[in-house]
Amino acid sequence: MKLVMISKELQKKSYYQYFNNPELEEISDQEIKQLIGKPQEAEGLSFKKRSILQNQDFEDEPSGYYLLEDGGILFSCTTEVPNLTGDMMDWWFLWHQFDALRYALWNPEDHKGIRIIPENLKRFTNEKLPYNQRLWGTNSYPFESMNGEDGGEEIEIKFVNPETVGYDNSKIGSTACQSIVVAPGLQEQNGYQVPIFMTETLRQGPQGGNVWVARWWLGCGVAEDGSDVIIDLPNREKIAQKAAILVVHSRKEMQHLNKILPKLYSDYHEGALNHD
Template sequence: MKTVPLYEGAEKKSYYKFLRDIENPTEEEIAKIKSLKGDPSLPPAFADRSIIQTEKYTPVPEGVYIMNNGTIFVSAITPIPRITGEMLEWWMIWHQLDPLRYALWNPEDHYDVRVSDEDRAQILNTNIPIRQRMWGITSNICESMTDEKPVTGSLCFVEPDKAGFDNSLIGTPKCKAIIVANNCMNLGPFRYPVLMCEWVRENNEGHNEWVVAAWMGHGVKDGKDMHIKLPKMILNKLASAMPSKFIVHNHKEVSHLNKILPELYAENKNNWSE
C-alpha cells in the first residue's frame, strides 16, 4: 500500500489499522471533472450564501464556474450514505490532533497536520460542545493534490454565524453539519480571499451527501464581506488548474472516509489523547 511518510511509532496507535488502500479516480473521471465549466448564472450570489443551508437550495452541478464579477465558484458533491452530521463534526476536530489521523483520510496525499497548543487545548476541552470546538482554530496542513508535489497551507475555521451563515439551521436536514473556512491564498502579488464551506445534507432521495461550495475572490474581514476581482487572463488561468484538482482530491478523500469513518468513529469517539 502506498502511504505518505509516517512518524516513528505510528504503527503502535490503535487506529493505525484504519490506514487502508484508497481508490484513485480513473483518468476518464479526472478528465470529465476538469471539463466541467458551469453556467455562471447558477451558483448562489455570495451575499445570499446562507441559502445553501435551506430547503430552497439544490446544489449546483459540480464544476468550476467563472463568474461575471471576476471571481470563481467551485462546487463538489460526493455521496456519503454511511456518514452522519455528528460523525463529520467529530472527525473534523479529532483528526487535527495527530498526522496519522489525517493520513487515515487520504493515505496517499495527506502528509501532515498541526495546530497550536492553544487550539489543541480548545479541541480537547470537553466543556465546549464538539460542534463549537472547530470555531476559531487554524489547521496547518501539508498535502498533495493527488500524486503531485505536496504543498503547505493553513485553513482558518470560523463560526458559521460570523461568516454569513445561520447557526440556527445547523442540525436541520439540509444542513446536518457545516464547516466554514475563511482563507487567503497567495496568487503572485495578490492575497486572494477564498471562503469555503463543507456540509452534510440530505438529498431528495433521503441519502446524505457531502457538498463543498467555495467562493474564490470572496471572503469576510472584520465582519464585512470583501471581494477581489481578477483580470480575465489570470482568472481563466487559475480556473483551469487548481479548482478542478481540488474537486478530484475531494472525491477521492471523501469517498474513502465514507468507507472507514463509521467503524473508526464507533471505536474512537471518546479516544482524544492516544
C-alpha cells in the same frame, strides 16, 4: 498509487489498521475530465447567496468550477456519503488533527502531515463545548498534495463561527445542515494574496441519503465589518484551471471518509480525543 510515509512510532497506534484499509479509490481520468476539464456552463452559486446552502430547498449544481458573473470563481464538489452523520463529522474535524497518521487515514495518498498548536489542543479538549463549537476560532496546519504528486505544501485553515460570516447557527443540526465547517482565508495568486472562502456541509441529498457539499469561492471573502468582498480576478480562467484540482481532491477524500469513518467513530468517539 504511492502512499504517504508513516513513522514507525505512529504505526504502533491502534488505528494504524485503518491506513489504506479499505484501499483509497482513485479518481479516473475520465471523471477528472468531467469535473474540471472546462468551466461548467450552468450558473454557479454566487457568494452573496451562500446562506442558501443551509436551506431545505437548496438546489445543487454540477460539481466542477464556475466563472461567476460577479468576477469570482466557484469550485463546487458534492459527494454522496450515505454512511456519515453530522455527529461523526463534528467529531472528525477535531480528532483527525491530533497526529499525522489520523490525518493520513482520510487520504493516504495526499495527506502528508499536520501540526496542532497548544491553543488548539486546549480548546479541542474543552468538554464544556460541543464538538462543532470547539473548532471555531482555531487554525489547522495540514501538509498535503492534491492528487498524488510529489511534495506538497503546508496550508493554514482558519475555522470560524458560521454566524459571523453570513450563516444561521439556528439551522445547524437540521436535515439540511447536519454539520457545517466554514473557513475564510487567503491564497497566493501571481504574487498577490487573494481571498478564498470555504464552506462544507453535511446534508440530506435529493435521493434521501446524505451528501457532503463543499464550496470554495476564490476572490471572495468577508471584511472585518461583516460586508462581503468580491474581487474581479484578472486571468481568472487560467487561475481556475490551475486551482480546480481542489475539486478532485475533495471527491477523493470524502469518498474514502465515507468508507472508514463509521467504524473509526464507533471505536474511538467515546474516549478522549487525544487518547491513542
